[in-house]
Amino acid sequence: MHQGQPIGVPGFFVPGEDQNFIVLNLFEVESWRAVAHDFAHLLLNYNYPLAGCSPPGWFDEGLAEYFGSIGVDDRKVEIGSDPELNPAFTEDLLENQREVRNPPKSLTELLSGQVWLSLPDLLTMKHDTSNYAEGTHHTLFYAQSWM
Numbered sequence: 001m002h003q004g005q006p007i008g009v010p011g012f013f014v015p016g017e018d019q020n021f022i023v024l025n026l027f028e029v030e031s032w033r034a035v036a037h038d039f040a041h042l043l044l045n046y047n048y049p050l051a052g053c054s055p056p057g058w059f060d061e062g063l064a065e066y067f068g069s070i071g072v073d074d075r076k077v078e079i080g081s082d083p084e085l086n087p088a089f090t091e092d093l094l095e096n097q098r099e100v101r102n103p104p105k106s107l108t109e110l111l112s113g114q115v116w117l118s119l120p121d122l123l124t125m126k127h128d129t130s131n132y133a134e135g136t137h138h139t140l141f142y143a144q145s146w147m
Helices: 033-045 057-068 107-111 119-124 140-146
Strands: 011-014 021-024 089-091 097-099
Touching: 011 033, 021 033, 033 057, 057 140, 107 140, 119 140
Parallel strands: none
Antiparallel strands: 011 021, 089 097
């Protein structure tokens, strides 16, 4: 439940001061993908022990988006594809299919547009992920950082 309403996501990440929680709906296929980006941030944050010595936002978000693209099945592991590319249909473990209505643009679709952030703007943009409330990842900032 979030604000009194049931949530419709396959998983979520709850950060804490001394422990973190990852909640997954194992009925959904690849539910762990819902937390891969946040888990990447967790790993990155533990590699910057001193306050104020973290790398720029584009690096953190780009690496988290790259890690978020991981795909695992019983024969192979793939990484590096568009992490925000959503299928038109989703399927649960019982092979029930449902249509995804109005999916947001993927990162590759955003990058195919005419306008990009300038390199100085991208490299100097401040991006605070300390509160884990990043919002949508379907922006030019995330697309260019991922690339």
